[in-house]
Amino acid sequence: GAGVSQSPSNKVTEKGKDVELRCDPISGHTALYWYRQSLGQGLEFLIYFQGNSAPDKSGLPSDRFSAERTGGSVSTLTIQRTQQEDSAVYLCASSLNGGGQETQYFGPGTRLLVL
Amino acid sequence: DQQVKQNSPSLSVxxxxxxxxxxxxxxxxxxxxxxxxxxxxxxxxxxISISSIKDKNEDGRFTVFLNKSAKHLSLHIVPSQPGDSAVYFCAQEGTGGTSYGKLTFGQGTILTVHP
Incomplete structure (x- = not known):
């Protein structure tokens, strides 16, 4: 079956512009996670959606970052007024139920470069 | 502050x-x-993964060891193969409270296996 897909694979934008990153999770997975990996850093948790529950936004670095998940499937991460420090690889993952000790399956990521 | 640390950025074997x-x-x-x-x-x-109730988990060529008193985790690959060359991230998951389902990653170690 299809894995987690993300688009675009690469995005170059100018400082101050808004960007939208898309994630299509594995069909049937109720939990969806966004992480980012900045240069030389590990993956940093951003936001977590689980079913119809309110998302856990505790990892979002500023109010310029927001995410939504429509119909319990596709998710969009939006970064407003991008800054150079937003340059990173943004990774999406999904898991079946979002419970503990459950494998998270990652997409290939979107490489964002803010000039 | 880094909660999960991989102090070796690279390893050649x-x-x-x-x-x-x-x-x-x-x-x-x-x-x-x-x-x-x-x-x-x-x-x-x-x-591969390991629960804190265990100190070892093995899957084929891969074994993970957990030393809770030292707060140390290690991954052993034996025998190493060139196809194992990749970046390896350790991660920990909270299974209660606000950490439920969220992964905290280390910075990664680049493994290179020479033929």
Whole structure:
């Protein structure tokens, strides 16, 4: 079956512009996670959606970052007024139920470069 | 502050030998630990995990050891193969409270296995 897909694979934008990153999770997975990996850093948790529950936004670095998940499937991460420090690889993952000790399956990521 | 640390940014090993990747953590509240493997331009893929009630878990050539008193995790690959060359991330998951389902990653170790 299809894995987690993300688009675009690469995005170059100018400082101050808004960007939208898309994630299509594995069909049937109720939990969806966004992480980012900045240069030389590990993956940093951003936001977590689980079913119809309110998302856990505790990892979002500023109010310029927001995410939504429509119909319990596709998710969009939006970064407003991008800054150079937003340059990173943004990774999406999904898991079946979002419970503990459950494998998270990652997409290939979107490489964002803010000039 | 980095809760999960991989102090070796890179490791080079001869094919057939053992690869040992190390990871230290600070928060004893986490009770589930994982290793992910990442090839260039791909998302991380799950490799092996261990619960804090165990001190060893083995899957084929891969064994993870957990030393709770030292807050130390290690991954052993034996025998190492050139196809194992990748970036390896250790991660820990909280299974209670606000940490439920969220992964905290180390910075990664680049493993190169020479033929």
């Amino acid at each position: 001869q094919e057939g030998r053992i690869s040992i990747l190390n990871c230290d953590y600070t928060n004893s509240m986490f009770d589930y630990f994982l290793w992910y493997k990442k090839y260039p331009a791909e998302g991380p893929t799950f490799l």
